[in-house]
Structure formats: C-alpha cells, structure tokens
Amino acid sequence: MLSLSPTIALLLALFTVVSYAVHPVEVRGQDFVNTVTDKRLMIIGVDYQPGGQSGYNPEAKSDALSNGTVCLRDAALLQRLGVNTIRVYNVDPTVNHDECASIFNAVGIYMIIDVNSPLGGESIDRSNPASSYHVGYLGRIFGVVENFKEYPNTLAFFAANEVMNDVGTSEKNPPYIRAVQRDLKNYIKKHSKRTIPVGYSAADVRPILKDTWSYFQCAIDGKDDQSRSDFFGLNSYSWCGEDATYKSAGYDILVSMFQNSTLPVFFSEYGCNKPSGIPRVFNEVSALYGKDMTSLSGGLVYEYSQEESDYGLVQINSNTTITLRKDYDNLQSQYNKLDIKLIESTNSTAEEIKPPKCDEDMIESDGFSKNFTIPDPPEGAEDLINDGIDNPKVGKIVQIKETAVPMPAYGSTGQEITNLAIKPLPNDESNTPNGETTSPSGTGSPAAPSPSKKGDAGRVEVASAWGVLVAGLLMLRIWF
Numbered sequence: 001m002l003s004l005s006p007t008i009a010l011l012l013a014l015f016t017v018v019s020y021a022v023h024p025v026e027v028r029g030q031d032f033v034n035t036v037t038d039k040r041l042m043i044i045g046v047d048y049q050p051g052g053q054s055g056y057n058p059e060a061k062s063d064a065l066s067n068g069t070v071c072l073r074d075a076a077l078l079q080r081l082g083v084n085t086i087r088v089y090n091v092d093p094t095v096n097h098d099e100c101a102s103i104f105n106a107v108g109i110y111m112i113i114d115v116n117s118p119l120g121g122e123s124i125d126r127s128n129p130a131s132s133y134h135v136g137y138l139g140r141i142f143g144v145v146e147n148f149k150e151y152p153n154t155l156a157f158f159a160a161n162e163v164m165n166d167v168g169t170s171e172k173n174p175p176y177i178r179a180v181q182r183d184l185k186n187y188i189k190k191h192s193k194r195t196i197p198v199g200y201s202a203a204d205v206r207p208i209l210k211d212t213w214s215y216f217q218c219a220i221d222g223k224d225d226q227s228r229s230d231f232f233g234l235n236s237y238s239w240c241g242e243d244a245t246y247k248s249a250g251y252d253i254l255v256s257m258f259q260n261s262t263l264p265v266f267f268s269e270y271g272c273n274k275p276s277g278i279p280r281v282f283n284e285v286s287a288l289y290g291k292d293m294t295s296l297s298g299g300l301v302y303e304y305s306q307e308e309s310d311y312g313l314v315q316i317n318s319n320t321t322i323t324l325r326k327d328y329d330n331l332q333s334q335y336n337k338l339d340i341k342l343i344e345s346t347n348s349t350a351e352e353i354k355p356p357k358c359d360e361d362m363i364e365s366d367g368f369s370k371n372f373t374i375p376d377p378p379e380g381a382e383d384l385i386n387d388g389i390d391n392p393k394v395g396k397i398v399q400i401k402e403t404a405v406p407m408p409a410y411g412s413t414g415q416e417i418t419n420l421a422i423k424p425l426p427n428d429e430s431n432t433p434n435g436e437t438t439s440p441s442g443t444g445s446p447a448a449p450s451p452s453k454k455g456d457a458g459r460v461e462v463a464s465a466w467g468v469l470v471a472g473l474l475m476l477r478i479w480f
Contacts, residue, residue, distance in 0.1 A: 021105055021152045021397060023428050027197050027230050029353055031346050032155070032264055032297055034430075041110070041155075041430065042289065042343035043266050043298035044335065045085035046078060050316055052307040053118050056090035063092045065111075068099030073322060073405045074304065076422045077314065079107040081328065082335040082433030085155060086110075087268060087300050090117040093143030098398045101151040106400050106424040108431035110155035112268075112300075113148050114201075115141040115184065124160055126169045129176035135380040139389050141180070142187050146392035149192040156197040158268070159184055162235060167367045170208045174215050174369040181216075182227035183377055187385050189226075197230035201268040204236040210257055211368040217263050218358035220372050227374050228355065231297075232261070233268030239284040240272035246287045259295045262355040267299025273311050279326035285334035289343050298343070301331060323410045324417075324439050335433040400424065411439030 023036040032041040049055060049064050056063045065071065065088060078086065086109060091097065104111060116123035122140055125132035141159075148154045159181045164170040177200055184198045202212050216229040239249035246252055258265045267288065271280055288299055306312025306325065313328040356362065360370040377385070405420040417440060425431065 021428060022108055022110060022430050024152050024194055025110065025155055025197075026195060027264060028346070030261055030264055030295060030297070032197075032231075033346060036428065038346070039344045040346040041084070041297075043085045043300060044083050044289075044338070044343075044433070045087065045112075045298065045300035046081070046083050046313065047089070047269055047300050047303040048074070048078075048086040048305075049089045049303065050074070050305045053090065056092070056117055056119075058092050058094075058119070061092065061095050063090060063095060064088050065091060065097045065100035066095050068103065069406060070320070071100035071103045072402065072422060073320070073407060073409065073420075075103045075107050075109065076405050076420050077322065077324070077328075077409065077438065078109060078304070079422060079431055080434075080436060080438045081313075081332050082431065084109060084430045084432065085112060085300065086304075087112045087114070087158075089114045089161070091144060091147070093140065093147045094393055095147075096393065096395070097147060097151075098395050099400075101148070101153065101395060102398045102400055103422065105151060105153040105397060107422050108425045108429050110153045110430065111148070111151070112156045112158060113144060113154060114158040114161055115144040116158075116160060124163055124173070124176055124180065126163045126165070126173055129163075129173050130375070133176050133179065133375065134378045135384060138180075138183055138378070138381050139384060141184065142384065142389050143392060145184065145187055145196075146191070146389065147395050149188065149194075149196060150394055150396050152397070154196060156199060156231060157184060158201050158233065159198050161201040161268075162203040164205070164208060164212060165203045166205060167207055167365065170211070170365075170368040172369065174212075175371050175374050178216070178227035178229075179375045179377070181229060182374060183381060183385065185226045185230075190385060191388050199229045199231035199233060199263075201233035201235060204234055204238065208365055208368050209234075211363050211365050213258065213261070213265070214356075214362045215358075215369065217261060217355055218362065218372075219355040220358045220374070222357075225355075229263060231264040231266070232258075233266060235269035235302075236267050236299075237270065237272040239270070239287075240274045242278075242281050242283065244272075244284070246292065249284065249287075251284075251287055251293065255293055255295060260353065261295070262353045264297040265295075266297040269302040270299050271301045271303075271311060273309075276310070279330055282327075282331045282334045285331070286337060289338050291342065294342070294345075319407075321408045321410070323414075324412045326412045329412050329437070329439050332433075332436075332438060336435050338433055340432050413439060413442060415440035415442050 023034045025032045025041050026035050160177050163173045181198050188196050219225040303311045306315045315323045358372045363370050403421045409417045409420050
C-alpha cells in the first residue's frame with residue numbers, strides 16, 4: 001500500500017474536495033457577459049476536433065470529448081496557449097463527456113458545441129432542407145443539449161454551420177435554420193436550468209454575408225422571437241500572409257457591417273494558411289482584439305490539431321505524444337500582447353440596441369430568401385419539446401483526480417516540455433494569456449512516434465500522489 005507523507009496527504013484531501021467551475025455566460029446586446037462578474041467574455045479561442053471528421057465515430061463511442069487523458073493533454077497545452085474557449089464540431093449525445101468537460105472547466109475554458117455531424121440524418125441537407133427537418137433529427141440534436149446543458153462551461157450551441165455556402169443555397173435554407181434555432185431554444189427553455197445561447201456559423205460569402213446576418217438577427221414576432229439567432233459566427237479567412245493589413249483583409253468592411261449588430265458577432269473560424277509553406281504569423285490577432293474591433297467578440301483559430309487541410313497548431317503523433325508547430329508559438333506570442341482589460345470591458349450601449357423587425361427590404365441580394373414564415377415543427381416535435389427525449393444522457397461536472405499529463409509533449413524545436421500539467425483555476429476564473437512561452441528554448445529530437453499501446457490514451461480516473469502533489473503546489477502558488 002502506498003504510504004503518503006502528511007503534506008501530500010493534506011494536499012490530496014484538499015484537492016479532492018475542491019471543485020471549481022467557470023461562471024455561466026449570457027448574451028447582452030453585442031456582448032457575451034459573465035453572469036457573476038459582469039465582465040465581457042471576449043472569445044480567445046481555438047477550433048478543437050482532433051482527428052477531423054474521422055475523430056467522430058459513433059460505432060466506437062468516440063469523439064473529441066470522449067477520452068479524458070487526451071483532453072487532459074490538450075487542455076494543458078490550450079491553457080498555456082492562453083485560450084478561454086474551444087469549439088467542438090461533432091459530438092455523440094450518447095457518450096459520457098463528463099471527464100473532458102470537467103477538465104476544460106477546471107482550467108477556465110468554455111465550450112461552443114455544434115449540434116450537428118457530417119453523418120447522414122444528423123444535419124440539415126442544404127440541397128433539400130425540408131426532407132432533413134424531421135422529428136428524428138430533432139431528437140438527435142436535443143440529445144446534444146441534454147448531454148451538455150449541465151456543464152457551466154457550455155457557452156453556446158451552433159444550430160448549423162455553413163449551410164448557405166453560395167448564392168444558390170441561400171434561397172430555401174434560411175427559414176429552416178431559424179426553425180432549428182427556435183426548436184433548440186424552446187427545448188432549452190423547458191429542460192435546462194439556465195438559458196444557453198443558440199446561433200449560426202456562416203461562411204464568409206461576401207455576396208450574401210450581410211443578408212445572412214440581417215436575416216438571422218432580426219425579430220419576426222417582437223422581443224421574444226425564439227427563431228432569432230442569439231449570436232452570429234463567421235468563418236473568415238480573408239487575412240492571408242505576413243503583409244496583410246486591417247484594410248487589405250477587409251476587416252474595416254466587416255467592422256462597418258457589424259458595428260450596429262444587436263447580437264454578438266465573432267469569428268467562428270479564422271487563420272488563413274496561404275501562402276502555403278510558411279508558418280502562420282497570426283498578425284491579425286492584434287487587429288481582432290484591438291480598439292478598432294471591440295464591437296466584435298473575438299474569434300476561434302482554425303484549428304488545434306494538424307489534419308489534411310494543414311491548419312494545425314500542434315501535431316498529434318501516433319503514440320499520443322504531441323509536438324507543437326511553429327504556428328502554436330506564433331499564436332501564443334500574439335496572445336501574450338493582448339490588452340485583457342480592454343477586451344473584458346463591456347459595450348455600454350450594447351443593451352440599448354433593439355433588434356430590427358424582419359422585413360423584406362433588409363435583404364439586398366437577388367436570390368437570398370425573403371421568406372420570414374418559419375416552418376412549423378414537424379409531426380411529433382411538440383411532444384418531444386414538451387416532454388423531453390427518452391433516456392437522455394445528462395452530463396455533470398466531476399472531480400478531476402489527475403492533473404499531470406502522462407504522455408510526453410515536445411516544443412516546436414524538439415525539446416520536451418517538462419512538468420506539463422493542467423492548473424485548476426480558483427475563484428471561478430476563465431483562462432487568459434499569461435505571458436509564458438510553452439516551447440522550450442534550444443533544440444532536440446522528439447522520440448519517434450510509435451503505434452499507440454493499450455492504455456496510452458486511457459481515461460483519467462485514479463489520482464496519483466505525484467499528480468496531486470503537482471496540483472497542490474500549483475494551487476498553493478496561486479493562492480499565496
């Protein structure tokens with residue numbers, strides 16, 4: 001039997017009874033606002049989907065938030081990077097996500113969850129939206145709500161992503177997206193203890209961008225229109241290369257377009273990787289979080305892990321070790337320059353702006369829907385909304401029993417990152433950049449990746465004395 005010293009035993013007892021949680025966030029006008037501190041949450045985020053679409057495998061009960069050890073590894077690196085939010089694209093509502101959600105919660109990182117997936121029947125079909133809007137589909141997305149509604153770090157849900165990706169798809173789809181938003185919000189209203197924002201993630205298709213925003217931000221039935229978006233995400237890749245500027249990237253146009261928005265607008269994806277062959281320098285970060293763009297609510301860099309599209313901040317090796325790319329270093333350097341006091345200041349006029357009433361005249365482009373008659377819920381949906389889905393898998397925050405990352409991680413120069421661990425934050429804080437540099441100086445050769453061994457990416461379940469000691473020392477350092 002393991003014998004613990006009095007100090008370690010005290011830290012073990014302390015750590016296992018203390019549970020921290022970030023404060024829930026709500027929408028107030030143009031801002032996301034902490035419901036307790038009243039500080040603005042400016043999204044400093046990263047899109048998180050290790051394995052890409054193939055990382056979502058319902059048959060194996062596997063998705064980006066299903067493995068606690070993987071989340072522990074990634075949360076430690078994302079916390080050091082300085083992010084406060086991740087976006088997760090594909091989740092299985094029948095899987096337990098408690099460990100991962102609790103790990104990200106402990107380090108002050110919020111989650112924006114997409115309710116859809118790339119599999120058939122699990123999203124709105126842009127080519128025939130009416131055929132895909134049925135009670136089976138709603139049951140699936142309501143399951144995602146049930147799964148994530150109890151986590152205080154669930155920031156929001158995306159009802160859809162880039163359904164309108166050209167002018168042709170903007171005719172029939174908008175009313176159905178508003179219908180899905182309405183159904184999600186009505187379900188949340190009846191089955192969640194708190195309001196959780198629901199919105200849309202749009203492609204940056206300039207001919208229809210303004211109309212898309214106008215369509216989703218307007219109110220059809222007055223103040224309580226449930227089909228209206230609570231926020232608007234934009235997947236924007238207009239800032240490309242080291243020579244790009246605020247004006248050449250068209251950021252000034254976006255600011256002008258959204259400055260009078262009646263809901264929060266943020267980049268749900270950004271980080272152009274052109275021209276190819278060079279690490280991204282992320283000099284758009286200083287503009288996005290600078291004084292000229294405070295009317296927007298930040299953004300999420302695409303993406304955490306290196307996949308086929310070549311946007312990764314890190315390389316995940318076959319043996320679950322990880323190597324930072326130069327993109328990670330550059331983004332961290334940019335984050336460390338941010339004026340946190342400025343970006344946490346709320347917009348004093350935001351709550352005074354009322355949403356416009358929906359009207360055909362607000363749509364400027366030919367072909368975009370001017371239909372504000374939202375489809376009725378499909379047969380059986382009202383009962384599902386009122387009574388709830390059968391046998392929901394409702395998540396809950398659990399104690400984190402391990403803080404030290406068990407697998408090696410390497411900086412961009414090959415040197416191993418020592419003592420990599422999450423640092424649970426006190427006082428319900430959200431994470432912020434802290435000025436550190438994660439990649440060690442010097443050069444080295446990371447261990448060659450090898451096939452994963454059984455247990456390499458096992459779940460975080462049992463506390464180790466060393467992990468608790470590290471956590472305790474880190475917490476004592478914060479407190480004193």
